[in-house]
Amino acid sequence: MTLISQVEWARRQGFSKQYVNKLIAQGKIKLTDGMIDEKSANAVLQNQRDPNLPIRRNGSSSYESQNDMHDLLVKTKLKNEIERGKLLEAKVKSETGELISAEKVRQAMFAKGRIIRDGIMNIPDRISSLLANENDASKIHEILSKEIREVLTELSRDD
Numbered sequence: 001m002t003l004i005s006q007v008e009w010a011r012r013q014g015f016s017k018q019y020v021n022k023l024i025a026q027g028k029i030k031l032t033d034g035m036i037d038e039k040s041a042n043a044v045l046q047n048q049r050d051p052n053l054p055i056r057r058n059g060s061s062s063y064e065s066q067n068d069m070h071d072l073l074v075k076t077k078l079k080n081e082i083e084r085g086k087l088l089e090a091k092v093k094s095e096t097g098e099l100i101s102a103e104k105v106r107q108a109m110f111a112k113g114r115i116i117r118d119g120i121m122n123i124p125d126r127i128s129s130l131l132a133n134e135n136d137a138s139k140i141h142e143i144l145s146k147e148i149r150e151v152l153t154e155l156s157r158d159d
Contacts, residue, residue, distance in 0.1 A: 003035035012038075013045070112155070119151035
């Protein structure tokens with residue numbers, strides 16, 4: 001049995017001397033020759049403590065805990081409002097046509113790619129007979145350039 005003074009036990013527990021006097025007055029802590037048995041007093045505290053509440057030690061006050069919780073709550077609400085604002089902005093942009101779905105973009109890109117591919121793949125079929133009769137490299141270059149330009153021009157008109 002380790003006996004210590006009331007002040008020492010209060011200091012070790014992070015309590016005020018007045019709180020220790022209150023526990024003694026309520027009969028929860030028993031004194032032996034004006035001293036406290038540390039083990040039994042700690043056991044009494046552990047049994048009466050609400051397990052849902054954090055243990056306060058070394059001078060941490062409930063006021064500080066409340067301020068921390070208040071700050072956390074304010075930060076959480078602020079973050080929530082920012083995210084809600086972003087969602088509303090995206091919704092407005094989507095409704096006005098300023099924002100479109102990624103699937104629509106993929107479909108449009110696929111369709112444009114198909115048009116380009118088909119146009120380029122059809123060039124040899126259209127000009128092979130013309131090129132077969134040509135012996136002049138500059139004339140062949142001119143014919144190929146003209147066909148490619150026509151395919152690209154037609155593509156730009158489809159917008």
